[in-house]
C-alpha cells in the first residue's frame with residue numbers, strides 16, 4: 001500500500017531547459033550593475049585578457065553604463081518585469097502545455113535569475129534523468145550558445161549523479177524556423193498601411209575578430225536572411241546592431257544603415273530582429289524606440305518594428321517541433 005502522498009502519476013523523467021541570455025532583476029542602476037558585472041566578466045563575451053579587462057570593466061564601464069542602461073530598461077519594463085524574462089517564461093508555459101505531463105519544461109538565464117544551476121538542480125530533484133538544454137539562439141555564437149552550455153556543464157560538474165544531457169543545435173536554416181519567421185513577417189506586413197521600401201533584418205553584432213577566428217555566427221545570420229528573403233520573395237537588408245566597445249564590429253551597423261536610407265530614397269521601412277527569440281531591450285528600446293527616432297530624424301516617413309516570434313502560436317509550434325526532434329529517441333526509450 002502506497003502512503004497517501006505518494007505520487008500515483010509517474011514523475012517526468014525528461015526535462016527541457018529553455019535558456020536565454022539574462023537580464024537584470026530590476027530596472028535600476030544597482031540591479032543593472034550587478035547584471036552587467038556578471039555578463040561582461042564572461043571571457044566568452046569579452047575576449048580580452050582578464051588582467052587588462054577587469055580594471056576597465058570595474059573602472060569606466062561599471063561606473064558609467066549601468067545608469068544609462070537602467071534608463072533604457074525603464075522604457076521597456078513591464079508589469080511582469082523585464083520583457084526578456086516575461087517572454088521566456090511565457091514560452092516555457094506554452095511549451096509545457098504543448099508537451100503534456102511527461103516532459104518537464106523549465107527556463108533559466110545565463111546571467112542573473114533564474115540561474116541555470118538552480119533550475120537544473122530543481123529538474124533533477126523533480127525526477128529528470130534526461131535533460132535537453134535549449135539555448136534559444138537560432139544562430140550559433142560562442143558568446144551566446146556556447147557559454148550557456150558551458151554554464152550548464154559547470155553545474156553538472158558539481159553533481160554526484162548527473163542526468164543525461166543533450167543540447168539543442170542552432171536552427172538558423174531550419175525550414176520550421178524560416179517558415180515561422182516568414183509567416184510572422186507576412187502577417188505583420190499585411191496589416192501595415194504602407195508598403196515598405198525596404199525590410200531590414202537586424203541581428204545582434206559581434207566583434208569582426210570572432211568571424212576571423214572561425215565563429216560561424218556571421219554566416220548563420222546571412223544564411224537566415226537569405227532563406228527568409230527567398231521565402232518572402234523579396235531580398236532583405238542585413239545589418240548588425242548593439243555595438244559594444246572600441247573594436248571593429250560586424251558591418252553594416254543598423255543605426256548607420258537606418259540613418260543613411262532616407263538620403264538614398266528609402267523612406268518607408270519595416271525592421272525585424274530574427275536572431276532574437278524573445279523581444280528584449282535590444283529590440284524594444286534600441287530598434288523600436290531609438291531606431292525609429294533616428295530614421296525619422298534623418299528624413300524617413302514610415303517606420304515599423306515587427307515583433308520577434310516570442311510566444312506566438314507559430315513561434316511555439318516551431319520550438320515544439322525543434323525540441324520534439326531532439327527528444328525523439330528519449331521518448332521512445334521510455
Ligand SMILES: C=CC1=C(C)c2cc3[nH]c(cc4nc(cc5[nH]c(cc1n2)c(C)c5CCC(=O)O)C(CCC(=O)O)=C4C)c(C)c3C=C
Pocket residue numbers: 021022023024045046065069082084137141143144204205206207242244275276279280281282
Ligand atoms: C542574440 C544574440 C546576442 C549576441 C550575439 C550578443 C553578443 C554580445 N552582447 C554584448 C553586450 C551586451 N548585450 C546586451 C544585451 C543583450 N544581448 C542579447 C543578445 C546577444 N548578445 C540580448 C538578448 C540582450 C538583452 C538583455 C535584456 O535584458 O533585455 C547588453 C546589456 C544592455 C546594455 O547595457 O546595452 C550588453 C552590454 C557583447 C559585448 C556581445 C558580444 C561580444
Ligand SMILES: [Fe+2]
Pocket residue numbers: 204242
Ligand atoms: Fe548582447
Ligand SMILES: [Fe+2]
Pocket residue numbers: 242281282286
Ligand atoms: Fe543595446
